[in-house]
Amino acid sequence: MKKAKLFMGTVVQIEARCGNAMSEEELEIRVSRAFDAFRQVERACSRFSPESELMQACRRIGKATTISPYLLEPLRFALEMAEWTDGSFDPSIGRLLESKGFNSHYLTGGRTNSDADLSANFRDVELNETNRTLCLHKPLILDLGATAKGFAIDLAVSELKGCPGFVVNAGGDVYAGGTDEQGDKWTIGIREPKSANAILQTLYISDASVCTSGSYERRSEVDDGEHHIVHPATGRSPNEWISCSVIAPYAMMADAFSTAAFVMGGEEGIALIAEAGLQGLILTWDLRIKRIGGI
Template sequence: MRKTKLFMDTVVDIQVVVADKSRDKAEAAVDRAFELFRKVEQACSRFSQDSELMQATRQIGTAVQISPLLFEPLRFALEVAKWTNGKFDPTVGKAMEDHGFNQHYLTRATLHHAVADSATYQDIILDEEHRTLSINKPLVIDLGAVAKGFAIDLAANELKEFAGFIVNAGGDLYAGGLDENGDKWGVEIQHPLNKAQTIQRIEVSNEAVCTSGSYERRSPTHTGIHHLFDPERSVSPNEWISCSVVAPYALMADAFSTAAFLLGKERGVTLVEQVNLQGILIDSDLQVYRIGGI
């Protein structure tokens, strides 16, 4: 069975391998999986003034208790920020707004926040014991590099009892078990310059594959800027054109594909190797780097 819905500015496609007698159970599980996408979007979106994220960050210098749906992806984003010395920085939200990435995909509402230009991930403080968030100065947190992967993982957890399933959110996916033929799921990595072509095909089972690329979302207001942005240098790096990472969880694959892209060739490859993941990284000359045994 297969269902699709729209969440997080992308089409979420869920497929489940089912026997006839388990179809009703699969329908219910898929509905729960979609509901988790809705809840994560409500918690983590910077585009809605009513989201848990935006409400919490309006309280400067105050410890605000937040739900696990916000706390967990934010905690992971801050860990990756530390590992990359701030190249991957969830406080990039204001810079994204300034470069035209400030319109909600459904409402078309436009964001304008007057915040500190000097804010970094170090201005975000999480208290793990009490599950609270504090920020030191006005800032805009963007969880676009972790929230979708987190939602994919939660959805996959709802489907784990089935022999095979795939949760695909705009090309970022988790493939569980085996496909309808009893084989690993075949995943095609899109050619970054020609959507009709595949540059690599891999087979996965109980793994996630996420891709960060410069070819999908370009700034509507600034030439040469795409949605992968280095706030320190105020540029979009272009050593890579596409970075795909294979990991046990989509949260990891999502974050590390973005981090590898932002770090550039040498440091990006080193990062994927250091965290023992697999990667298919494509540079601006279309040279393919296969990491981790692919």
């Protein structure tokens, strides 16, 4: 079975087979639930919808807001990554991204323009996991673009775990479970940034995710040379690398680490991936390929 739907500004494709232990009807239900995971996470985490849980919480400065697990989990991991990278990865950069033109809803075209303190950072975000509340201590806009989609993929994967083989592909961020119809690992191609139809590297994976962050994915229409990945300290887009792909056991992990490493760049970015025990593939600005973790 192969199906595709539009969520979170990208085409989400699910391929799954039922095998002998599952009926076609059961497979249909599981795939439907997998797509619904994307719907739920988008409703909770969208920076582009004024009615999302995230944007409602961002309007309540200094007040604790109860949030659902669909927002809590990707935010919790984003804050952990911010601590780990000492702020090189920072989910509080939503206003900065708005200023670069990344504020348009992919379906409606409606634009968000928020009043926020550009000096705010992730330390101004208080997340109480016990009470499941979020409190912002300064006016800021949260952006979960580097964790929410990966989290949605992981939720979709949990619905498909009974299938002998499946792939969830959300705009090139992929989780491949089990095996293909021949009983082999899934063949996943990492795109050559300069050509949409060319493959930079072929990977063979099973029960793992590969996510790619790159400067070629979305360019700013209002700030020449800028793209959607921004370093919080400089307010500018790093261009040392063209792309960074990370293989990890979970999509949210692969998504966040690929973004964080791309922002940091150089030996620091490479060390971040290596110290986490993950595998990575980097394409530098001068078209050199760097491999991490025996990829």
